[in-house]
Amino acid sequence: MTWRLMSAFDSLNQSPFDILVVDDSHASLKLLVSILGKAGYRVCPANSGELALRSVQAKLPSLILLDIKMPGLDGYEVCMRLKADEKTRSIPVVFTSALDNEADHVKGFEVGGEIRHGHHP
Template sequence: MNKNLSFTREESILVIDDCPENLKLLSGILSAAGYKVHLAPSGKLALNFINANLPDLILLDIMMPHMDGYEVCKQLKATPKTQDIPIIFISALQEVFDKVKAFSLGEIDYITKPFKQQEVLVRVENQLRLKRMAKQLIDQNILE
């Protein structure tokens, strides 16, 4: 059992996936760990949500109809307001080509499906920790 699961976290995570079962599973895992979780079943709905509510981290499926995860990532990284939001791709695509393409677009991590609960939690926490540390350094530099 993770010792960090007993407190409420302030961070919010947006999960973008067209599969309702994946949304439910990831929501349960992340909510149980104390994160505020938002769900989007499509890239378009996710971009609309993000425009009004900036999440601290995004879990993003690649294979979605109408707008795939690559396109969602491109749009987020091209906008100053959203370019620094950490994105973790979570996909059934396991080829090196797919992972290289994802990293070249600016995502920061990649989880392959089927995933393990502990792996998701560790990767999410690591990226949020890095984000908190970067913010702390920026705040310190502003004060100095």
């Protein structure tokens, strides 16, 4: 996952790349931050949808990795709010989730994100 994801966005020529990682699982958040940080990316962790939205307002990331299932604001709602805001709508959002059914994929695309399944540690 990490290699394909990083390769896909390396062409943007933004180095080091700013990535906001959003996940309510401490283990998942820690793992993604570690992997991406070691690869040379600047990573901002957020453990909730609310914190993610505040983080984005403080500093625009180049990419957002967003868990879907979280208490409070779930990933779909966070993505909808980001895509509704002219300032943040162009930020790519990749959902990181173990969810693997067609309805989740459709909903992810409908709110403006892309789903990468099977990547949730």
